[in-house]
Amino acid sequence: MKSKKTEDFSMLFEQLISQITDPDYFNRQNVTDTVAEICKYFGIAKAMTEFYVSVVNERNGDGEVIVGYDNGKAKDIIHRRRIITKASAIIQGTLYADEDYEPLDEEDMRRADMVLRAMLSYISRNRLQNTIETFAFHDDTGYRNLRYFMRSLLRMSEQGKLAGCAAVRFNLKHFSLVNKDMGRINGDIIMKNFYDMLAGYVGHWGCVCRMGGDNFVAVFRGSLLDGFLDMLRGTPVSADDENKRVMITATAGVFVIPDDFEYRSNDDIMGKISAAAEIAKTGSGEDIVYYDTMLVRRKEKSILVQSLFSQAISEREFRAFYQPKVDVETGMVVGAEALCRWYHEGTYVMPADFIPVLEQTGDICILDFYMLDTVCRDMRRWIDEGRRIVRVSVNLSRKHLMNIDLLSTIIEIIDRNDVPHEYIEIELTETTSFIEFDNLKRIVSSLQQAGISTSVDDFGIGYSSLNLIREIPWDVLKVDRCFLPTDADSADSVTSLMFRHVISMARDLGLECIAEGVETIDQVNILRENDCRIAQGFLFDRPLPVEEFETKLEGTPYTV
Numbered sequence: 001m002k003s004k005k006t007e008d009f010s011m012l013f014e015q016l017i018s019q020i021t022d023p024d025y026f027n028r029q030n031v032t033d034t035v036a037e038i039c040k041y042f043g044i045a046k047a048m049t050e051f052y053v054s055v056v057n058e059r060n061g062d063g064e065v066i067v068g069y070d071n072g073k074a075k076d077i078i079h080r081r082r083i084i085t086k087a088s089a090i091i092q093g094t095l096y097a098d099e100d101y102e103p104l105d106e107e108d109m110r111r112a113d114m115v116l117r118a119m120l121s122y123i124s125r126n127r128l129q130n131t132i133e134t135f136a137f138h139d140d141t142g143y144r145n146l147r148y149f150m151r152s153l154l155r156m157s158e159q160g161k162l163a164g165c166a167a168v169r170f171n172l173k174h175f176s177l178v179n180k181d182m183g184r185i186n187g188d189i190i191m192k193n194f195y196d197m198l199a200g201y202v203g204h205w206g207c208v209c210r211m212g213g214d215n216f217v218a219v220f221r222g223s224l225l226d227g228f229l230d231m232l233r234g235t236p237v238s239a240d241d242e243n244k245r246v247m248i249t250a251t252a253g254v255f256v257i258p259d260d261f262e263y264r265s266n267d268d269i270m271g272k273i274s275a276a277a278e279i280a281k282t283g284s285g286e287d288i289v290y291y292d293t294m295l296v297r298r299k300e301k302s303i304l305v306q307s308l309f310s311q312a313i314s315e316r317e318f319r320a321f322y323q324p325k326v327d328v329e330t331g332m333v334v335g336a337e338a339l340c341r342w343y344h345e346g347t348y349v350m351p352a353d354f355i356p357v358l359e360q361t362g363d364i365c366i367l368d369f370y371m372l373d374t375v376c377r378d379m380r381r382w383i384d385e386g387r388r389i390v391r392v393s394v395n396l397s398r399k400h401l402m403n404i405d406l407l408s409t410i411i412e413i414i415d416r417n418d419v420p421h422e423y424i425e426i427e428l429t430e431t432t433s434f435i436e437f438d439n440l441k442r443i444v445s446s447l448q449q450a451g452i453s454t455s456v457d458d459f460g461i462g463y464s465s466l467n468l469i470r471e472i473p474w475d476v477l478k479v480d481r482c483f484l485p486t487d488a489d490s491a492d493s494v495t496s497l498m499f500r501h502v503i504s505m506a507r508d509l510g511l512e513c514i515a516e517g518v519e520t521i522d523q524v525n526i527l528r529e530n531d532c533r534i535a536q537g538f539l540f541d542r543p544l545p546v547e548e549f550e551t552k553l554e555g556t557p558y559t560v
């Protein structure tokens with residue numbers, strides 16, 4: 001009989017051990033069932049374990065209590081074991097007897113204790129894992145962290161669940177202002193509330209994680225993407241019900257994972273959403289940017305331009321093309337704009353393909369001085385060869401406005417080539433900030449004092465402040481083609497009225513006016529009617545290589 005009992009116990013105990021040690025086999029219900037069987041075997045009424053992080057928690061009854069078995073008739077405690085871990089956590093197991101309890105013999109008591117110890121060690125390990133998990137996958141303030149995101153991606157890819165999901169990296173806009181306005185503590189609460197809303201929206205199936213500061217990443221089912229992005233476009237959030245609500249908005253990079261996506265690494269997905277998020281954040285004009293092949297090409301192109309630039313400068317691959325400015329009364333070429341073309345591997349690359357990249361890296365300043373020098377060299381040659389000469393304008397990026405040596409560098413280049421200052425005009429675009437405005441005013445004034453003309457380029461797109469025109473001593477206003485009426489505009493259309501107004505205002509201020517982008521003879525007639533004498537546009541000529549321009553300069557006037 002005894003040996004049969006021993007055998008039964010051995011079997012049960014082995015079953016329990018294998019269940020609590022084998023991570024694949026483990027599930028809580030199985031363990032509970034085995035514990036119940038063991039309790040019945042010993043005639044125990046109730047088995048209970050308790051876990052407390054510290055003695056204080058134990059005193060306050062603030063812990064986790066698991067009742068492994070309870071027949072509802074528990075009365076006296078027959079055995080208790082208590083462990084204090086190295087980290088001062090307390091784990092305790094208690095066995096209860098009921099009224100019909102037959103005291104266990106010494107051997108059975110030893111066995112019961114063995115079971116209890118096994119359970120306690122299991123709980124200690126399990127709780128420890130939970131604690132590690134909490135520390136490793138959450139930050140100090142309770143947000144899920146980047147490690148959590150990486151693990152989710154990996155798990156989803158292993159389970160084949162990534163296809164059709166959306167991965168998003170986003171940055172909260174102007175959150176420092178929220179902190180300033182609402183106070184740091186409320187700012188923290190608002191951020192957490194917004195996070196909780198997003199996390200609640202994507203549910204258990206996906207996750208939202210904080211990378212640090214106001215940067216977040218998320219991955220979730222593709223069908224939730226529209227709603228998620230709507231929340232990023234603007235969600236009113238308050239610190240608590242009584243507080244005022246602030247509108248939280250974000251810029252975001254999105255990658256919708258295609259069905260045929262070949263998962264290579266988490267870095268691949270991170271790279272994609274980060275590239276898109278960077279473009280969204282640093283001024284593509286769009287707050288939400290999708291990662292797609294166009295973006296890849298743009299990125300690749302940008303890297304290519306950056307890597308080729310210095311060699312292209314030293315090999316003189318950048319060329320100045322000249323677009324004539326024409327007097328609409330006489331058809332004479334009265335000036336020109338120098339526009340950059342990059343002659344690379346046998347083809348001409350247009351400014352739109354490299355200037356934005358150079359603007360970002362700051363290399364545009366090198367290119368602009370190079371262009372000014374090229375134009376001055378051409379002009380020096382025209383003078384030396386006794387050719388006809390007209391004033392040529394050169395574009396300067398706004399990036400120069402912060403350069404305190406700008407004026408001296410411009411003058412040094414012009415004087416080095418011994419070109420009279422009145423033949424040079426500097427084109428600058430409108431500004432958006434007050435600091436830039438002050439710099440612009442200072443630079444334009446000093447250029448004027450040095451006898452170098454200045455023009456406002458692209459007037460009409462962007463800021464179009466009248467202050468900019470009134471307070472800065474420009475010589476020329478270049479009216480952008482968006483202000484120029486097309487053939488479809490009637491004389492009393494808004495565009496026609498605006499155009500008339502701008503031209504007359506410029507004239508009142510004593511500014512010379514040039515209309516850019518003139519493409520039809522009807523537009524020339526509109527210019528004449530409004531007394532705008534100078535035009536630049538495809539109707540006359542596109543920007544021309546220097547030899548062709550020289551021929552035009554000395555050839556017959558355009559028919560107007």
Ligand code: C2E
Pocket residue numbers: 323338339340350351352355364367368371395396397427457458516517518519536537538539543
């Ligand atoms: P922008 O200074 O406003 O130059 C005028 C642009 O309009 C030129 O484009 C010119 O080819 C184009 N254009 C002229 N007439 C017409 C027309 O009738 N119709 C149309 N649709 N377009 C016309 P491009 O040469 O491609 O240059 C684009 C922009 O790139 C320039 O605009 C300027 O902002 C920038 N850029 C060009 N060269 C330089 C440079 O050396 N330095 C800097 N900083 N920017 C440059």
Ligand code: MG
Pocket residue numbers: 337395427457
């Ligand atoms: Mg220009």
Ligand code: MG
Pocket residue numbers: 457458478516
């Ligand atoms: Mg322009």
